[in-house]
Amino acid sequence: MNNPTKPAVVLLSGGLDSATVLAMAKRQGYAVYAMSFNYGQRHVLELERARDIAQKAEVLQHTVVSFDLRAIGGSALTSAMEVPKDRPLDDPLGGIPVTYVPARNTIFLSFALAWAEVLGAQDIFIGVNALDYSGYPDCRPEYIRSYEAMANLATRAGVEGHHRLQIHTPLMQMNKAGIIREGMRLGVDYGQTSSCYDPAPDGRPCGHCDSCQLRARGFGEVGVPDPLYQRYGMTS
Amino acid sequence: MNNPTKPAVVLLSGGLDSATVLAMAKRQGYAVYAMSFNYGQRHVLELERARDIAQKAEVLQHTVVSFDLRAIGGSALTSAMEVPKDRPLDDPLGGIPVTYVPARNTIFLSFALAWAEVLGAQDIFIGVNALDYSGYPDCRPEYIRSYEAMANLATRAGVEGHHRLQIHTPLMQMNKAGIIREGMRLGVDYGQTSSCYDPAPDGRPCGHCDSCQLRARGFGEVGVPDPLYQRYGMTS
Numbered sequence A, B: 001m002n003n004p005t006k007p008a009v010v011l012l013s014g015g016l017d018s019a020t021v022l023a024m025a026k027r028q029g030y031a032v033y034a035m036s037f038n039y040g041q042r043h044v045l046e047l048e049r050a051r052d053i054a055q056k057a058e059v060l061q062h063t064v065v066s067f068d069l070r071a072i073g074g075s076a077l078t079s080a081m082e083v084p085k086d087r088p089l090d091d092p093l094g095g096i097p098v099t100y101v102p103a104r105n106t107i108f109l110s111f112a113l114a115w116a117e118v119l120g121a122q123d124i125f126i127g128v129n130a131l132d133y134s135g136y137p138d139c140r141p142e143y144i145r146s147y148e149a150m151a152n153l154a155t156r157a158g159v160e161g162h163h164r165l166q167i168h169t170p171l172m173q174m175n176k177a178g179i180i181r182e183g184m185r186l187g188v189d190y191g192q193t194s195s196c197y198d199p200a201p202d203g204r205p206c207g208h209c210d211s212c213q214l215r216a217r218g219f220g221e222v223g224v225p226d227p228l229y230q231r232y233g234m235t236s
Helices: A016-027 A046-056 A104-119 A141-154 A156-160 A176-185 A210-222 A227-231 B016-027 B046-056 B104-119 B141-154 B156-160 B176-185 B210-222 B227-231
Strands: A007-011 A031-038 A061-066 A123-125 A166-168 B007-011 B031-038 B061-066 B123-125 B166-168
Touching: A007 A016, A007 A104, A016 A031, A016 A046, A016 A123, A016 A176, A031 A046, A031 A104, A046 A061, A104 A123, A104 A141, A104 B104, A104 B141, A141 A156, A141 A166, A141 B104, A141 B141, A176 A210, B007 B016, B007 B104, B016 B031, B016 B046, B016 B123, B016 B176, B031 B046, B031 B104, B046 B061, B104 B123, B104 B141, B141 B156, B141 B166, B176 B210
Parallel strands: A007 A031, A007 A123, A031 A061, A123 A166, B007 B031, B007 B123, B031 B061, B123 B166
Antiparallel strands: none
16 A cells, blocks of 8 residues: 555554554555644653654654643553552453553544544554553454544544545554564664653653563564663663 | 432533533432533633533532644634634535534543543533534534444443443433523523633624524524623623
8 A cells, every 4th residue: 555645643652552553654655644642641751752753754743732631530640649560461360450541542532533634634543452451441443443433423524424534553463572573674763762651750661560561571572672771771 | 310429521611502411410410520621712711601600500520621622723613714603504505614623522522531430420411412513523413322332442341341331412402492491490590601602802792603693593482581691781
């Protein structure tokens, strides 16, 4: 597929997954509009990374939408609740982790939908993943399909019937190692990405939260050092 | 139905419709949490009205979420585009008016969904109306049903299956006169509400935008003067 003039909105958190998705959308020929969110996350540093990634990828526009989910609360990522460290990753009884942010992907996709409508874009990319984050309800394929159906009723395009909006989730069935391999093939600089839920002020990852652990396992399986660790002179 | 301890999130714009919905939810016995949005609308004055209405109704909490849809644009309500005046209301060829804000209800409902999840609420109320606003895609019943289906897959409750979230749209099939009659019966003070898309700095309605026209027609059909006009010493 090659769509040199086809616009797409790509949700870009500044993490490893969304940086890979951005590269995949570009490789498919989309004209990329990147969107990030400043929502009161404790790891707001990821926004600086998102800016670097968007700039390096030469996206057409990068919009950061700000709102404060701390007023709503309910998550370790937006409150004083502690981010769990060294939690076993594959605990089937673990349930939905406290780092789950209520309705976050629904909110993110809704802003992306608004922008897509204004841009006349039929395509939204989001880096959700059902394998590594099976604990988050809004990362499941059935949720995404349902969101897509709703989105096609929500907008001008839905009423006028002139195009169908698609939510692309190219990482849905990939594990972290597979994502990293694909990103390396596409030239993603993972040293620019930030995955940690609880980074130090200088951006150094904690190495112990779920997200750091998943990332480390991925690089371990691929058998290459994590360039982010190299950047900080850390051993992974 | 009487649910003295059952929480509900009520979307409150400060307009006539949502003030009526709030009164209806209270009458049904819900413990009301009101939510409003400061999104860059030119009629930001409605937020002061929302505060007054929430206070008078003694809601448990009133949260105002801020974000800037002007960065996304695409609507006369969030851009320098002019708000149409004296437009024929029943023009079947009019299509979707320029006052439509792309994906606005989807964004609003998504924040309500997040708050509902944190509160453990199963009920969200929104004052959409398929009759008077048939031009807005996100006011149609098929959209609301689809949103509800999505919402039930999006959240912790959806995964854990312990409750079903419902989107209540009590005004869906009512016309403006019917809404006003019901509100008067419930003691809503419509002098506290603001419907105008383009009010003067002192809050005086323009009287000519679609929203003012619909409101005037409603009060005309009911055969009572609009208390908002009385407040400003205007004739309706």
